[in-house]
Amino acid sequence: MTGENAESAGRVLPVLTAPATVLGEVGQEVDPTDPEIVQLAADLVATMRVSPGCVGLAAPQVGVSAQVFCVDVTGHPKAATVHGTFVLCNAKIVEASRWRPGREGCMSVPDLTGDVKRAARIVVEAVLPGTGESVTMTTDAFEARALQHEIDHCGGKLFLDRVAGAHAIYQRKVYL
Incomplete structure (x- = not known):
């Protein structure tokens, strides 16, 4: 699914914040050809696009307990x-290496950021919405971090669940 197709058909949805219950639930695996999942994929992209600084969004963040993210x-x-812009369903990390700490933030935890150790190189297996095509994606650096963050959302985890402790959590800076 391309970003353009998803954007044109997508609705902007409200983003839930912690402690919303769905954010702590393991999302259900989905049928990527189901029209509701295709619409959800489009909605996720549309919502990500209108959210300043957002580089990813998962279904639980819009109240849907499903393994779908953009x-x-x-x-x-x-x-x-x-x-570029992509949406994945039922994503699983099959290889991870070169672990590095990095600062993360999240629309569902708007007032905080935190230092999280993540793999700097990953291989992910997933399915594309709409076609149901299986894909294997290899990526690194910031894109790898973003994928791991969104896969965590689909597994009921927030970045706060991955920080080393209270010393690694920070008040988000507000720029006026």
């Missing part, structure tokens, strides 16, 4: 590999 790190200064 990512687009295009133009981000920390991105090395960039696959």
Whole structure:
């Protein structure tokens, strides 16, 4: 599914914040050809697009307990590999290496950021919405971090569940 198709058909949905119950639930695997999942994919992209600074959004963040998320790190200064806008269903990390700490934030935890150790190189197996095509994606750096963050959302985890402790959580800076 391309970003353009998803955007034109997508609705902007409200983004839930912690402690919303759905954010702590393991999302259900989905049938990527189901019209409701195709619509959800479009809605996720549309919502990500109107959210400043957002590089990914998962179904639980819009109140749907499902393993669907979108990512687009295009133009981000920390991105090395960039696959553009994409939506994945039922994604699983099959390889992970080169673990590095990095600062993360989240629309569902709007007032905080935190240092999270994640793999700097990953291989993900998933299915595309609409076609049901199986894909294997290899990525690194910031895009790898974004995928792991969204896969965590689909597994009922927030970045706060991955920080080393209270010393690694920070108040988000507000720029006026």
